[in-house]
Amino acid sequence: MTVPAIFAARGSADRLTGLFWRRPRLLLVLLLTPPLLWLGVVYLGSLATLLLQSFYSIDEFSGVVVPEFTLKTYAELLRPANFDVILRTVVMSAAVTLGCAVLSFPIAYFAARYAKGRWKAVFYLGVMLPLWSSYLVKVYAWKLILAKEGIITWAASATHTTAALDALLALPVIGGNSLSTSYLGMFAVFVYVWIPYMILPMQAALERVPTSMIEASADLGATRAQTFRTVILPLALPGVVAGSIFTFSLTMGDYIIPQIVGNSANFIGMAVYQLQGTAGNIPLAAAFAVVPIVIMLIYLGLAKRMGAFDAL
Amino acid sequence: MTAAVEFACVSRHFGPVTAPIKAVDGVDLTIAEGAFFAMLGPSGSGKTTCLRLISGFETPTSGQIRIFGQDVSQTPPHLRNVNTVFQDYALFPHMNVRDNVAYGLMVKGMGRAARYGRADEMLSLVKLDEYGDRKPGQLSGGQRQRVALARALVNEPRVLLLDEPLGALDLKLREAMQDELKALQKRLGITFVFVTHDQHEALSMADSLAVFNDGRIAQIGTPEQIYAQPRTRFVADFVGSSNVLPPAMTAALGGPAKWASLRPESMYLSASGPISGTVTALRYLGSGTRVVLRVGEADVAALVPTGAPVPQIGSASAFAFAPGALHVMEGE
Ligand SMILES: Nc1ncnc2c1ncn2[C@@H]1O[C@H](COP(=O)(O)OP(=O)(O)OP(=O)(O)O)[C@@H](O)[C@H]1O
Ligand SMILES: [Mg+2]
Numbered sequence: 001m002t003v004p005a006i007f008a009a010r011g012s013a014d015r016l017t018g019l020f021w022r023r024p025r026l027l028l029v030l031l032l033t034p035p036l037l038w039l040g041v042v043y044l045g046s047l048a049t050l051l052l053q054s055f056y057s058i059d060e061f062s063g064v065v066v067p068e069f070t071l072k073t074y075a076e077l078l079r080p081a082n083f084d085v086i087l088r089t090v091v092m093s094a095a096v097t098l099g100c101a102v103l104s105f106p107i108a109y110f111a112a113r114y115a116k117g118r119w120k121a122v123f124y125l126g127v128m129l130p131l132w133s134s135y136l137v138k139v140y141a142w143k144l145i146l147a148k149e150g151i152i153t154w155a156a157s158a159t160h161t162t163a164a165l166d167a168l169l170a171l172p173v174i175g176g177n178s179l180s181t182s183y184l185g186m187f188a189v190f191v192y193v194w195i196p197y198m199i200l201p202m203q204a205a206l207e208r209v210p211t212s213m214i215e216a217s218a219d220l221g222a223t224r225a226q227t228f229r230t231v232i233l234p235l236a237l238p239g240v241v242a243g244s245i246f247t248f249s250l251t252m253g254d255y256i257i258p259q260i261v262g263n264s265a266n267f268i269g270m271a272v273y274q275l276q277g278t279a280g281n282i283p284l285a286a287a288f289a290v291v292p293i294v295i296m297l298i299y300l301g302l303a304k305r306m307g308a309f310d311a312l
Numbered sequence: 313m314t315a316a317v318e319f320a321c322v323s324r325h326f327g328p329v330t331a332p333i334k335a336v337d338g339v340d341l342t343i344a345e346g347a348f349f350a351m352l353g354p355s356g357s358g359k360t361t362c363l364r365l366i367s368g369f370e371t372p373t374s375g376q377i378r379i380f381g382q383d384v385s386q387t388p389p390h391l392r393n394v395n396t397v398f399q400d401y402a403l404f405p406h407m408n409v410r411d412n413v414a415y416g417l418m419v420k421g422m423g424r425a426a427r428y429g430r431a432d433e434m435l436s437l438v439k440l441d442e443y444g445d446r447k448p449g450q451l452s453g454g455q456r457q458r459v460a461l462a463r464a465l466v467n468e469p470r471v472l473l474l475d476e477p478l479g480a481l482d483l484k485l486r487e488a489m490q491d492e493l494k495a496l497q498k499r500l501g502i503t504f505v506f507v508t509h510d511q512h513e514a515l516s517m518a519d520s521l522a523v524f525n526d527g528r529i530a531q532i533g534t535p536e537q538i539y540a541q542p543r544t545r546f547v548a549d550f551v552g553s554s555n556v557l558p559p560a561m562t563a564a565l566g567g568p569a570k571w572a573s574l575r576p577e578s579m580y581l582s583a584s585g586p587i588s589g590t591v592t593a594l595r596y597l598g599s600g601t602r603v604v605l606r607v608g609e610a611d612v613a614a615l616v617p618t619g620a621p622v623p624q625i626g627s628a629s630a631f632a633f634a635p636g637a638l639h640v641m642e643g644e
Contacts, residue, residue: 210402212398212400213402213404215367215398216402216403217404217419218368218369218389219369219390219395219396220390220416220419221419221467230418231404234406235405
């Protein structure tokens with residue numbers, strides 16, 4: 001008996017594979033249709049509706065949405081009270097992003113370049129574990145930690161550093177009555193909840209920087225600081241930017257932490273929440289919601305201009 | 313002449329102390345200033361590790377390394393005036409070719425105009441004048457290799473380390489680059505330490521070469537010495553695929569009862585030759601045919617030049633060899 005040169009199709013699986021081989025695009029279309037439907041209709045569709053809403057306005061007397069194109073709602077954003085909310089949110093988001101980046105880098109660097117085997121597992125667990133517990137639980141836990149009667153106050157008095165804590169709280173603007181009612185406390189909680197979203201992309205980017213590149217830099221006479229500035233950072237920058245997009249946009253959109261921690265100053269997320277709910281001002285809520293999108297686009301444009309994606 | 317690099321019983325072990333991987337094991341080595349020194353050996357024999365010990369990316373487990381007489385055990389890589397052409401070139405992908413080449417000058421604080429001037433000089437030295445504005449990703453393998461060379465040479469190092477720099481190139485380009493490298497080294501007078509596992513490359517380029525095996529140096533000498541007078545069976549076999557004759561056979565051929573080597577190209581077919589047996593394999597090599605003869609327990613190969621008659625597989629045949637071709641080895 002001779003072995004056949006061409007096998008007969010054994011069943012539908014063989015026939016399907018054959019069909020996909022003859023028409024490679026078919027498989028692609030089949031695979032992409034459901035997610036594209038979801039993304040295109042549900043996701044982009046609602047985004048478009050949001051945009052549309054922001055160009056409507058509300059009738060001040062009846063409180064009814066007037067479905068006519070106007071820039072009135074956007075002009076309202078520039079009113080001092082509203083503009084303050086935007087400014088406050090952007091500054092907080094930038095500070096949180098910077099804080100996350102500075103704290104993440106050493107951890108991500110260690111994980112990417114030195115951690116092996118068991119230490120790598122410890123790293124992933126350590127970073128992800130906090131994500132498994134409820135966000136609300138974490139925020140309320142932080143409120144207790146930061147409260148006037150909380151662990152931090154207690155620890156400060158136990159180590160006789162109450163004076164330092166008081167000096168910190170006495171700082172203008174960012175200080176306050178206690179950590180849990182100050183911008184400082186809010187900053188700490190934001191950094192805590194969003195830092196995994198910075199560490200992971202950063203670690204992935206750093207892992208992709210070949211060791212030989214770092215050695216080549218040292219070989220050519222660069223100090224550690226020079227290598228960091230001219231080789232590691234530019235090569236890891238896409239990861240840092242990816243992480244900063246997460247931390248920046250997550251902070252900008254959050255409406256829970258500013259309610260629980262801090263001095264109850266308004267943030268974009270809270271403003272959207274109140275405007276679409278109790279106030280029933282959907283157009284202004286939509287306009288507020290567009291602000292983070294615009295800011296992110298500007299940010300990405302700047303990052304691209306600075307060459308953050310050149311190494312991609 | 314001073315020694316550019318000296319190894320005094322240098323070892324580099326990896327892994328647990330109880331069962332170490334001896335990547336480099338008790339190596340003694342002197343590389344003369346201005347020499348083209350090759351390190352030859354099979355994969356995993358410790359060549360790269362030796363280079364990394366010189367550049368400072370590995371520290372010896374024991375022993376001492378001196379560069380131009382100075383002990384470098386406390387000197388970090390960036391303070392050694394030694395540059396490396398890496399096995400994978402390690403060009404910086406986010407910089408263009410000119411910035412890559414100027415990198416060493418940049419980190420030493422040279423101004424932009426001056427360092428770009430020097431970089432362009434270097435690029436023309438390696439015949440890449442037109443390529444300064446490209447990114448490394450837009451270059452061919454051979455061009456990348458030359459950028460890596462220019463990037464190292466721009467620093468005017470005292471010693472240049474090259475780790476299999478021609479490994480990724482095709483044969484034609486490789487031969488061209490071999491000649492270029494050799495000419496460049498003569499012109500600049502810089503000490504080159506060149507790692508390769510290609511014996512032809514090592515023999516044709518080096519002034520002096522070390523054959524590595526299992527982290528140790530099997531033999532060190534000029535290419536002629538290594539080729540004609542291998543000290544051990546390993547060297548004879550690895551460099552030029554020589555015939556290694558067991559002691560009994562050496563004695564039968566009129567030598568002492570020791571291992572000996574006999575080069576295939578110094579043998580010829582001769583009906584009355586002293587080495588007789590059955591032809592077991594023929595391999596056509598273009599310039600000649602390698603004829604393998606089964607003699608008792610051993611295989612002996614001879615190179616028959618193209619044009620001369622070649623015996624058939626299975627037929628009885630005999631070889632003779634030129635007087636003095638039989639080299640008796642000192643080592644095992
Ligand atoms: N960092 C390391 N950890 C553990 N073992 C290592 C390390 N570096 C090298 N070795 C081992 O040391 C030995 C020598 O390695 P080396 O890279 O010097 O070989 P080589 O001669 O350059 O080989 P090749 O021709 O394949 O490049 C190998 O067995 C290798 O597995
Ligand atoms: Mg190697």
